[in-house]
Amino acid sequence: MDEGRKTPFYEKHLALGGKIVNYSGWLLPVQFPQGLVEEVINTRKGVSLFDVSHMGEISVKGRGAEAYLQKMVTNDLARLKNNAVMYSPVCYPDGGVVDDILVYRVEDDNYLLVVNAANTDKDFDWFMENLSGDVVLTNLSPDYAQLALQGPDSEKILQSLVSEPLEKIRNYHFVSDLNLAGAKCLVSRTGYTGEDGFEIYCSNEDASKIWDAVWEAGQKYSLSAAGLGSRDVLRLEASMPLYGHELSSDLNPLMAGLDRFVALGKAVSFNGQEALKIYKQEGLTQKLFGLEMADRGVPREGYPVSDGESELGWISSGTYSPTLDKFIAMAFLDPKAVKPGDQVVVTIRNRSYGARIIKMPFYRRDY
Amino acid sequence: MNYKVIDGLQYTKKHEWVRREENSAVVGLCDYAQDKLGEIVFVELPDVGTELEAGKSAAVIESVKAVADLYSPLSGTVIEINEELLDQPELINAEPYGEGWVYKMEIKDENELAALMGKEEYEKFIVEEEEK
Numbered sequence: 001m002d003e004g005r006k007t008p009f010y011e012k013h014l015a016l017g018g019k020i021v022n023y024s025g026w027l028l029p030v031q032f033p034q035g036l037v038e039e040v041i042n043t044r045k046g047v048s049l050f051d052v053s054h055m056g057e058i059s060v061k062g063r064g065a066e067a068y069l070q071k072m073v074t075n076d077l078a079r080l081k082n083n084a085v086m087y088s089p090v091c092y093p094d095g096g097v098v099d100d101i102l103v104y105r106v107e108d109d110n111y112l113l114v115v116n117a118a119n120t121d122k123d124f125d126w127f128m129e130n131l132s133g134d135v136v137l138t139n140l141s142p143d144y145a146q147l148a149l150q151g152p153d154s155e156k157i158l159q160s161l162v163s164e165p166l167e168k169i170r171n172y173h174f175v176s177d178l179n180l181a182g183a184k185c186l187v188s189r190t191g192y193t194g195e196d197g198f199e200i201y202c203s204n205e206d207a208s209k210i211w212d213a214v215w216e217a218g219q220k221y222s223l224s225a226a227g228l229g230s231r232d233v234l235r236l237e238a239s240m241p242l243y244g245h246e247l248s249s250d251l252n253p254l255m256a257g258l259d260r261f262v263a264l265g266k267a268v269s270f271n272g273q274e275a276l277k278i279y280k281q282e283g284l285t286q287k288l289f290g291l292e293m294a295d296r297g298v299p300r301e302g303y304p305v306s307d308g309e310s311e312l313g314w315i316s317s318g319t320y321s322p323t324l325d326k327f328i329a330m331a332f333l334d335p336k337a338v339k340p341g342d343q344v345v346v347t348i349r350n351r352s353y354g355a356r357i358i359k360m361p362f363y364r365r366d367y
Numbered sequence: 368m369n370y371k372v373i374d375g376l377q378y379t380k381k382h383e384w385v386r387r388e389e390n391s392a393v394v395g396l397c398d399y400a401q402d403k404l405g406e407i408v409f410v411e412l413p414d415v416g417t418e419l420e421a422g423k424s425a426a427v428i429e430s431v432k433a434v435a436d437l438y439s440p441l442s443g444t445v446i447e448i449n450e451e452l453l454d455q456p457e458l459i460n461a462e463p464y465g466e467g468w469v470y471k472m473e474i475k476d477e478n479e480l481a482a483l484m485g486k487e488e489y490e491k492f493i494v495e496e497e498e499k
Binding site: 036233 | 405406408410411427429431432434453
C-alpha cells in the first residue's frame with residue numbers, strides 16, 4: 001500500500017478484513033467483507049462503527065474568538081450555545097466555499113472546528129491569514145482520533161458504557177469530558193449518515209481501548225464496522241453535501257441549497273456576505289436538485305443532464321441507493337428551466353437515460 | 368486470497384473467462400474481478416449482432432462505487448446476451464462462472480482462443496497481481 005497515514009484503528013480494520021484505500025492521505029477501509037450494501041442497511045436498521053479519524057480538528061480560543069469566527073463562517077454563531085454544535089460553510093469573499101465545517105462551542109470564546117480531511121491544511125492557513133483579536137489557533141488533528149457510531153441502536157450501545165444519561169445530549173449537542181472506558185472523550189450527537197448517532201473524539205493513545213469497549217458492548221446488538229464507501233452512500237441518501245462534489249471554491253453554498261446555514265442578515269459582516277447577497281438577489285443559474293433514475297442506469301459525477309435537447313447541468317454525486325433500491329443523484333441544474341416532478345435525460349456513455357427530478361432528502365429517518 | 372478458478376475455461380489478463388461450446392464461446396467476468404468490484408448493480412450489454420474486437424470494450428459492469436469495462440477476449444459477432452443480468456446484475460457476484468455469464472459469441476479466430484491462459488497459468492497470474 002502506498003504511503004499514507006495510519007489511524008490508531010488501522011490494525012482493527014485489517015483484523016476485520018477491511019479493504020484499505022488511501023483517502024486524502026489516510027489509509028482507511030473503503031468497505032468490509034459483508035459489503036457496502038449490507039453496511040448501509042445495517043446502519044439504517046441497526047448500528048455501524050466508522051473510523052473517521054481523518055477529519056481535522058482546529059481549536060479556536062481566546063478573547064475575541066466568537067467575533068473572529070463570526071467573520072469566518074456564514075452561519076450565525078450568536079445562536080450557538082455552550083455544548084452545542086453548528087454546521088456552517090466557510091466562504092471566500094467571492095462566495096466560493098473554503099470548506100463546510102462543524103463548530104463546537106466548548107465555552108465562551110473556546111471553540112473546536114471539525115473540518116474535512118482533505119481541507120485541514122488549507123483551512124488552517126485560511127483561518128491563520130484572517131486571524132484577529134487575541135485568538136489562538138491550534139491544529140489538533142494529529143492528536144485526535146474519531147469514531148462515528150451511527151444507527152438507531154447507537155444510544156443503547158454507548159449508554160451501556162457511560163453513567164451519564166445520553167438522552168440529555170440532544171441532536172447537535174455534546175459533552176466535552178465524557179468518561180468512556182476510563183478515558184476522557186468529547187462526544188456529540190452528530191453524524192453524516194442521516195441516522196441517530198454519536199461522534200466520539202479521543203486522544204490517539206486512548207483510541208484502541210475505546211474501540212474495544214464500543215465493539216464489545218455492540219455485540220449484543222448488530223454492531224459491525226463500516227467503511228468510506230457506505231459512508232458516502234449514506235450521506236447521499238440523506239442528501240448531505242460533500243466538499244469537492246456539491247461544494248468547492250467554484251460553487252457557493254446557495255447553489256447547494258444551504259440557505260438556512262447562510263445568515264445573510266447576520267449583524268456582523270462575514271467573508272462572502274456581499275457576494276452571496278448579490279447571488280441571492282440576481283438569482284442563481286445553477287442549483288442543486290435531486291434526481292431519481294426512471295431508466296436503469298448508474299448516474300455518476302460529471303454526467304450531463306439535459307431536457308432531451310439543451311443541456312441543463314451536471315451530476316455532482318450519484319449512486320445506487322440500497323435503502324430505496326433506486327439509482328439516485330444530486331445535480332446542478334438551471335432552476336429557471338426545471339422543477340421537481342420534471343422528466344430529464346442523463347447521458348451515460350453517449351446513451352440517454354430517463355430520470356425524474358424529485359425533492360430532497362431522498363431518505364429521512366422516522367423519529 | 369482465495370479466488371475461484373475453474374477447469375475447462377480460458378482466461379484473460381483483464382479477468383474475463385471464455386467457455387467453448389462447439390462453434391461459439393460464452394464470456395463472463397472472473398471471480399477475482401467481481402470481488403474487486405464489489406456489489407454489482409448495473410450491467411450494460413452489447414446488442415446481439417454487434418461485431419466485437421478482441422481486447423476492446425464489449426460490456427460495462429458497474430458496482431456501487433466503480434465502473435469497469437469487460438473487454439472481449441475474442442473477436443466475433445455477439446449471438447446471445449444474458450438478459451437476466453439486466454434485472455439481476457448481482458448474479459455476476461453470486462455465480463460469476465455460471466448464471467452470471469455475460470454474452471455468447473461466434474469464434475472467428477481459433478488462434479485468439481488458444482492464446483488465452485488456462486487454469487493453472489491464470490492462477491499464477493492472480494497471485495502475481497495480488498503481490499503488486
